[in-house]
Amino acid sequence: MNFTDKSIKALKAKEKRYVLTESGNYGEGRLQIRVSESGAKTFRVQYHINGKRKVIGLGNYPIVDLKTARSKHAKIAVLLSDNIDPQEHQLETQKAEFESSAKRTMLQMLSDFNVFISTRWAESTIDRTEKLIKRNITPFIKPELMPDEFTIDMARDIIYRVYNRGAKEQARLVRSVLMSILKFAIDFDNSPEQYKKPNLYDIKTNFIRDINFETPKNKGERWLSETELKKVWNADDLPYYTHQYIKLALLLGGQRVNEVYGSYISDFDLKGKTFTIPASRIKVQQRGDHIVPLCETAIPIIQELMQQSGKAGQMFPHRDNPIATAHVSTLRMAILRWCEKNKVPNFNPRDLRRTCKTLMGKAGIDKINRDILQQHNKFDVSSVHYDRYDYMKEKRQSIEVWEDFIYCAIK
Numbered sequence: 001m002n003f004t005d006k007s008i009k010a011l012k013a014k015e016k017r018y019v020l021t022e023s024g025n026y027g028e029g030r031l032q033i034r035v036s037e038s039g040a041k042t043f044r045v046q047y048h049i050n051g052k053r054k055v056i057g058l059g060n061y062p063i064v065d066l067k068t069a070r071s072k073h074a075k076i077a078v079l080l081s082d083n084i085d086p087q088e089h090q091l092e093t094q095k096a097e098f099e100s101s102a103k104r105t106m107l108q109m110l111s112d113f114n115v116f117i118s119t120r121w122a123e124s125t126i127d128r129t130e131k132l133i134k135r136n137i138t139p140f141i142k143p144e145l146m147p148d149e150f151t152i153d154m155a156r157d158i159i160y161r162v163y164n165r166g167a168k169e170q171a172r173l174v175r176s177v178l179m180s181i182l183k184f185a186i187d188f189d190n191s192p193e194q195y196k197k198p199n200l201y202d203i204k205t206n207f208i209r210d211i212n213f214e215t216p217k218n219k220g221e222r223w224l225s226e227t228e229l230k231k232v233w234n235a236d237d238l239p240y241y242t243h244q245y246i247k248l249a250l251l252l253g254g255q256r257v258n259e260v261y262g263s264y265i266s267d268f269d270l271k272g273k274t275f276t277i278p279a280s281r282i283k284v285q286q287r288g289d290h291i292v293p294l295c296e297t298a299i300p301i302i303q304e305l306m307q308q309s310g311k312a313g314q315m316f317p318h319r320d321n322p323i324a325t326a327h328v329s330t331l332r333m334a335i336l337r338w339c340e341k342n343k344v345p346n347f348n349p350r351d352l353r354r355t356c357k358t359l360m361g362k363a364g365i366d367k368i369n370r371d372i373l374q375q376h377n378k379f380d381v382s383s384v385h386y387d388r389y390d391y392m393k394e395k396r397q398s399i400e401v402w403e404d405f406i407y408c409a410i411k
Contacts, residue, residue, distance in 0.1 A: 003033065005066055013039035013324050015264075015312035021046065028077035029086070031069065033061065038324050040127060043069040044074050049085050050105070056086050057118065090119070102241040104200050106145040110138060112188075113181045129177055136162055136174050147185060148202040156211055169333055179208040222347050223355040226409045231344065232411040241326065242334040243314050244305055246352065251298040252354025253373045253402060255290075256282075257349045262325050265306050265313040270299060282375070290375050293396040295403040363405035369398045 001007075003022050011020070011320055013035060022031040032055075036042070043058035058064055058072045076086045094115055104112065112153035117126055140158050141150075155178055163171035185201035188194065224232065232238070232246060248259050252275060259277045273294040282290055288322050294302070302315075310317025310324070316331075318324040332348050339346045353374065360370050370376075372391045 003031065003066055008033060008041060008061060008066065011035050011041060013037055013321060015314075015323060024218050025077075027080065029073065029080055030225075031073045038318075039321060042127075043072075045073050045086070047076070047080055047086065049080065049083070054085070054087060056090070063127070063130075089118070103198065103202065104147065105143065106141050106147050106150055107138065107143060109147050109185055109201055110141070113184050116184055132170075132173060132177055136170070137178070147203050150203070152207045152210065155208055159211060164319070167188065169329060170335075175208060175211060179206060181208045181210055222345070222351045223358045224347060224351065226359070228344060229355070229359070229406070230410045231342070232338075233406075235338065235342070238338050239334045239342065242309075242331055242338075244301055245316060245349070246332060246335075248298060248301050248305070249300070249349070249352045249405060250356060251295055251403065252292050253360070253399060254353035255292060255374065256353065257328055257331075259290075259317050261328055261331060261349070263315045265309055265315065267315075268302050270302065272295070291390065291395075292373070292393065293392065293399045295399050297403055297407070320373070356402070359405065359409075360402055363401055365401055369394050374396050 001020065001023060003020075011033070015037070017034060019032050019034045024030050026048070027043040032044050032046055034042045034044060042060040043061060043064055044055050045058060046053065046055050048054070056076065058069050061069075062140045079086050079089055094112075114126075114130055114133070117129060137158055140161070158178070159171050159175050162174050182203055183206055185203045186206060189201055189203070194200075229250075229367070233250075234302075235243065238246070243259060249255065249257075252260060255275075255277060259281050262281055263275070263277075267278070268274075269276070275292045275294055275375070277290040277292065279288050282288075305315045308317075309315055310322050312323040314325045316326045318326045319330075328349065335348060336346055338344070352411040357370055357374060361367070362374075365373075373395050
């Protein structure tokens with residue numbers, strides 16, 4: 001097949017990401033477009049060199065249009081004809097640009113950061129980060145500003161400008177990205193490759209971490225008391241999917257947010273009373289699937305969600321895209337609005353995991369079994385490579401004790 005703008009625009013998201021390949025000479029690399037579960041489209045080139053198959057990203061559509069993608073592909077084809085690996089060439093080019101330049105300006109540092117993440121971060125994250133920088137950071141940086149002249153007050157001005165327009169969660173993201181940018185600059189100047197060479201950025205400390213503002217922050221401390229648990233469980237002013245998520249996340253023993261919020265009907269076996277989290281949604285995929293027993297209280301919640309599921313079987317469907325999962329930011333903001341309305345100290349979805357871990361201890365479940373239920377027992381080499389026992393008996397016992405505790409807390 002041959003790509004056209006019309007055919008690319010017509011591509012729709014599916015339950016799983018997929019890749020389309022344009023016909024062409026195999027030795028020149030083949031232009032591809034990958035469509036993610038959310039519908040994001042990314043150009044890339046798949047090629048073979050020295051017996052290995054590799055892929056190099058070209059950028060996200062429509063920021064990178066078809067004409068630009070073909071131009072980049074043509075340059076890659078030339079490199080391959082000379083038996084040059086495009087990935088290695090890209091990294092060497094970046095390194096040469098860094099080394100040949102004198103000290104970089106702040107705007108150049110932002111550009112360098114975009115190049116840095118282009119081969120390291122997930123494509124959807126790259127696209128989101130580049131847009132955030134372009135909208136919220138770049139317009140407020142003077143062309144002549146040097147990185148070592150960038151102050152904490154300048155950073156506050158950028159972050160608070162976003163915060164004061166009411167975009168509190170966006171302000172948190174801007175702060176996070178700024179912290180990543182400064183970390184990139186500091187790490188680069190202190191890398192072995194830069195030893196005895198002049199600093200390109202000369203940033204001494206990552207002062208972004210010292211910038212705080214009154215918006216929910218997860219410092220690893222927040223968990224819900226039994227009183228708060230009762231209040232949120234019995235709330236009648238939470239959006240439907242938010243409320244159902246909170247209940248289900250608690251009853252499942254505090255599995256990670258994306259593991260529950262990104263679940264599908266096929267993950268639940270109501271007859272066998274299990275919830276299977278596939279390795280693809282687990283933080284460390286080496287561990288394989290994680291199976292969580294279902295308690296009786298969870299069954300009707302799951303059945304109701306199944307009846308409201310999206311076209312692709314997703315339990316928490318996107319409002320505007322019937323085959324995509326809703327964004328976690330939607331869940332997070334709904335919880336924050338409820339907290340502010342009901343004068344409850346702010347918490348976010350991740351805090352439910354900590355709540356379960358803490359209150360399960362109070363319920364009498366020992367740390368070993370809490371770790372087993374929340375997949376904290378699989379970090380060591382022995383667990384990853386040798387321990388194949390499923391611990392279902394122990395997990396089911398823990399879930400039963402935890403269900404009784406929740407029932408008493410919400411009455």
